[in-house]
Amino acid sequence: MRTEQVLKVCANHWITTTMNLKPLSGSDRAWMWMASDFSDGDAKLEQLAAKFKAPELAEEFKLKFEECQRLLLNIPLQPPHKLVNTGRTAQLIQKAEEMK
Template structure:
């Protein structure tokens, strides 16, 4: 999770999110990707969004303090 990642609703669904990543390391060489996730219900989707944003904010805060390792 990086500060530049932003969750967006997928096709207007209340239980699915999409986001862009600048470097997906799943393959041999990193490349930008559009990622998606879908949940069984809107409640779990909102919990994921809240935790995702919490992590994004923490990474941003630590980067500004110089505490993020590259």
């Protein structure tokens, strides 16, 4: 989704460990993946793609995406209400903010 006022692209979905980035049409500057998009409020499975100006930016995106997936593997499985107030959650949120 593109926000018209600031011309920034945003994706309103969670990154999960089951997502796979795939090159878009053999390009070294674009990735595609499947996600549950929440742009309209309700989750809808969508195929998303991101295209970058340079191959280096595409590779950086891939590395950050995969880093987020690795961080998710370190979260112990707990009911959501127990996970919300843990110090580990705060650390992961802070890391995610630093990656922006």
